[in-house]
Amino acid sequence: MNIQVRTMAEMLAANESPEILFWVGCAGSFDDRAKKITKALVKILNQCKVNFAILGTEESCSGDPAKRAGNEFTFQMQALMNIEILNGYAVKKIVTACPHCFNSLKNEYPGLGGNYEVIHHTQLIQDLIYSGKLTLADNGTFKGKKITFHDPCYLGRANDVYEAPRELILKLDAELVEMKRCKANGLCCGAGGAQMFKEAEKGSKEINIERTEDALQTNAQIIATGCPFCNTMMTDGIKHAQKESTIHVMDIAELIANAADL
């Protein structure tokens, strides 16, 4: 299936306006693994005929890693530039598959003049299913599979979204198995706070390996996440444990797209 994406600029030129903006994020735009998540989400949006647009080349880093690294200047520069563009297009509602963008846009942009309704893609997919726009094919893709969900810190603890991704997993006719540290007690994958972009400090273990062990203990065949950075960290952890042939790390959007035969 070919994906259909339009930019805000194209829409404006055609005198149209989308009901929602899909904020792709840097990982979703550039990281090879995360691009697959982006496309899975677009397939779902296309399937449900959601009237959406992206900023395309006008999008820029939300500034999250800069802020968490302590560089408030770079963060606010990015935020103010993004806000100018978003406000220029009179954007009201934003969906994103990156919890870091989600958190910045939702919580930190309002104070700088950017007020939008921001939702995580798992919340949007949940809405699509509830409203009957998306139905999952009865193809048994995940029947009898064990799936565990790794809570991204910036979705869970940071913003108290725990249920949307879990409800989607339950829709898959799969068995949801929880790790011993889950939800508010979930352990970080190790990527947050700009750690993604640097070597870890000296220690006895990598955080993603510690977290992958939690996941392995559940005997799940699929580790589901809702964050491109968690995805990278958990994928690396699984490789380190040499389990990549039996255990897969997947985003909720990919699981749903599979189950909907997209």
Place this chain on the structure above:
Amino acid sequence: MHQLIFGVLALLSTGFFAFNLYKIAQNIHLGLPLNRSDQKAKRWKTMLLVALGQKKMFNRPIAALLHLTIYAAFVITQIELIEIFIDGLSGSHRYFQHSLGAFYTFTISFIEILSILAFIGTLAFLARRNMLKLPRLNMKELAGWPTKDANLILIMEIVLIACIFTMNGADEAALKLHSNLSNDFLISKSIGPLLFGGIDNLNTLHILEQVGWWGHIIMVFAFMNYLPYSKHLHIFFAFPNTYYSKLEPKGQIENMPSVTNEVKLMLDPNADPYSTPTNDAPAARFGAKDITDLTWKSLMDAYSCTECGRCTSVCPANITGKLLSPRKIMMDTRDRMAELGNYKRKNGKESQDGKSLLGDYISKEELWACTTCNACVQECPINIDPLSIIIDLRRFLVMEEANIPSELTGMLTNIENNGAPWQFASNERMNWSKEE
């Protein structure tokens, strides 16, 4: 004579306590302003649930129950203190016993039950700390004074309870010996004769009762004055500290207004680059180097911390052997605050001792290990926020000193040059939509 000694002792210890509290308030005022006076209803609710209701303690049910016994005994025994004060000042004996009758018997019995429970709780806490060696209570940042402090408090607790039962028990035994009557207090009714039944000298029993009475009140005074030097201060600060909790989503980090001004100026083509600032106040520092650059709430957090280490036990950095421990961040902040506060009281408000929280107490290795995951904030039973201190210190490292791991410099340059943390051209941002 007794009354006089009691009066002087009461006056001295409350006075000294008030003086110490004043110093603590002064130290907290060394922090920067922060407005937390909004959303009063929500704040009260948070305080009632988290501090009074100890909601977050119950994530670890056994510790929560043990803690609850001591907490309940502590709060309820304060009622008895009213009578002790009246007896102490007027020379009466059990001032309320006659007027309150059965209710008095009930109240004291209730206190006795709680005291027994607290006694068990305290012993269990001592055992857990010193015999079971619970990892989070035996980490290196607790070596020395913090460990002694914790044990001392527990031992004081035990002495205090022993005094209560010596007092009530000897009283009971004396009453029985003298007129074969009983106070009918639930526990001392049996403990009294058991411990002191063998003594058939009224005078001795009377002295024992006095020893218990004085011991009790002296322990209370001592405890009160020990608090300001101890992690045990949380019994007071838990309340204001939860009241002034951050109510925004945990992921939200405040946008620094001082930066907003500068960035707006940079982005606004109409701003006059040669305009000079109208006020000649020294430019604010970006981020925190010392406790005077932290907000008063971070400082109150530090006084509230009870060094339980729950935060550290869930910190991904600490779990994987990194130097960072959120508990240590709080302990360091408090120690530095006490140090600087004392220095400034001696040498004047504007004086500087040449030391700072960053560097002398907290190293950048600790700071750079944080993933900003908020696990510590989530876990703290009294809503302390170590992460906000970590971010403030990082901000100073980065914005004032450009002291930052080189990979992060690369990431920041990429964001500034091409709008992404990696080296990809911004005009390639949409390529994914055309790739197969």
